[in-house]
Amino acid sequence: AVVSTQSTGVAESSFYKLMFFYHVYVILHRFFYPMVAEKDSVFGGEWKYLTHWNAMIQIAYYICSGFIAMQQQLNESTSKIKGYVFSCLVFPLAVFVVTVFWGLYHINPDLVIDPNVQFHETTWTNHMKHTFVLFAVAAEVAIVEHVYPPKLLGSLIAFSVAGAYMVWVHVIYFIDSFWVYPILAHLELFSRLLFCFSIIGLYQAYHLIGRALNAKLHGGKIKFIKFESSIV
Numbered sequence: 684a685v686v687s688t689q690s691t692g693v694a695e696s697s698f699y700k701l702m703f704f705y706h707v708y709v710i711l712h713r714f715f716y717p718m719v720a721e722k723d724s725v726f727g728g729e730w731k732y733l734t735h736w737n738a739m740i741q742i743a744y745y746i747c748s749g750f751i752a753m754q755q756q757l758n759e760s761t762s763k764i765k766g767y768v769f770s771c772l773v774f775p776l777a778v779f780v781v782t783v784f785w786g787l788y789h790i791n792p793d794l795v796i797d798p799n800v801q802f803h804e805t806t807w808t809n810h811m812k813h814t815f816v817l818f819a820v821a822a823e824v825a826i827v828e829h830v831y832p833p834k835l836l837g838s839l840i841a842f843s844v845a846g847a848y849m850v851w852v853h854v855i856y857f858i859d860s861f862w863v864y865p866i867l868a869h870l871e872l873f874s875r876l877l878f879c880f881s882i883i884g885l886y887q888a889y890h891l892i893g894r895a896l897n898a899k900l901h902g903g904k905i906k907f908i909k910f911e912s913s914i915v
Contacts, residue, residue: 694826703749706749710742734784751765778820831897
């Protein structure tokens, strides 16, 4: 069935308002229940963890999107920026955090959670960080048609985001001899480089999956600013 432009607008507005209020709750929850215990004095604090980066990026994105939805205004430049942020950062990062965390966790929890670091963790908190974020971006892909960057530019941005985080992980290790993710301590240099490039490749793949889903769910075209181009 074809959804009218008006009903789609209502769905988008309602979704972003819901996400706005949810992420206000997330802010309050994270304030009272920090992810890492106070005794963690390793360089970077909570900003060592991709989960924390993902949470902060989602909070900022959905708070801003909620304000925009309440004002019921979305000009061309705002739409472009919002689409770029979602396609290259919000969507692939959320999918990456969920799939990598739970994938490694089911193999061995110690590969992603350092047993020597005290975490304030409840089942609800864990799922809020590592599960719900996937449902949020999946719902947005289904409801909202995004303006995607040209393929090359989008791929370069996605590569830069993933590469920058892998560099950050190594900076933390060189400063404090602490591997953010314990699996890295078990790898030799070549294996670690291979692992890092695999991570970057996986992030890139999630960016492309988001692009494909956007095209498939919204008429088979990827919407650019002044023209439309098929995904192929």
